[in-house]
Amino acid sequence: MSEALVAELVDRLAGQAGPIGRRLPPVITDKPEHRTSKGARTRARIVAAAAQRFDEQGYHGTSLQEIAEAAGISKATIYHHFKTKDEILVEILHTLMNRILDRQRGRRQDEQQSGAAQLQGMIGDLIGLVDQHPAHLRVVLEQVRHLPADVQGELEQGRERFRTEMRDILQIGAASGEFVLDDDADTVAVALLGACWAYFWHPPRSSHDARRLADTVTGIMLQGLRPRT
Template sequence: MSITSEERHAEIMDTAIKLFRKKNYHGTSMQDIAEAVGIYRGSLYHYINSKEEILYRIVERPVSKGYESLRKIQLEENLPPVEKLRQAMKYHVRYSMEHQAVVAIMLEDTKHLSEECQKQIREAQKRYEETFFNIIKEGIQKGDFKNLDPQIVTFAIFGMTNWMYRWFDVDGKLSSDEVAELFLDMILNGLLVE
């Protein structure tokens, strides 16, 4: 049974994620990826142009997809800001925990991209973070949240969540949703108007 081009591409990306986490970006060669996939190195270039392209795709896809998901939550007119923030936190934490290797690569290896690729990733990350900023700003404008600087609150949220991949245990006593609720409680205790 032959494998489709899309399936092979996905296999290459999944393999690269595992190798980048195990050996880091610089410690992984295109030969390593090809061998792990079970193809010749030359065949690898049929699916991908460079190791940098692999890294860029690993990082860019979840940020863009995440932005689309968070934007839908942000624009949901029937949800109060507290519920929007709850759903956004759950989405963010759940993704971070289900894709710990991707998050680690995003936070640790993006520096290895070209300046242009780094700029594109920073712009995508900014859009992603702005969804939280806008939800918090909406809550302040509606009188649901205290009049705190929404940028600082957004930074606090990402400061709490960005490094979870280092300590969160998927088999631990708390699920990703429970951790998201715990974080949300901490944020809301400082944010909600009493």
């Protein structure tokens, strides 16, 4: 992976918004450097390099030494931030989930955001991962099965938080008269989240960029949710 690509991924990861509400916890040790800007950037650099390597070579086919080389750091530096390779994979999972959940909670706290606006924002964020963090997304969807059972439980908790956020959006829209739900909100939430699974269908470097795809998906969904006249 080129230095330019690593730097771009690090900037995206290290520059994410701070926590809003309850977040999935990052995997950290008690080392003070993890609370510094330099420590955060090094940690993000490790995660970005690991995601790319896991994506290219598979989880079991990637060593910590290879991650260190891809990140341009020593293997010892990795151990300052992560005790095991499993912890890095968990961090990739948390990075993606927190990115979406933080943004949605921010929209929910904004009283000016209608149900339709929140729905559009969340769909845009979910589909946007295809362009913004493609390696991270593939790793989460394809490699997390290698994690221990207790971490698999964390993944299910994350899925449940996504379902809860989508359900809350639908209930906000239904309460304001924006949406009409033909089924219970939980069932509709699962259906809408399933429609956002563009990772499998969206080819790399497609002429249909993620934003355009998100707008199309949102338009189709809103047409089905709006009150009939």
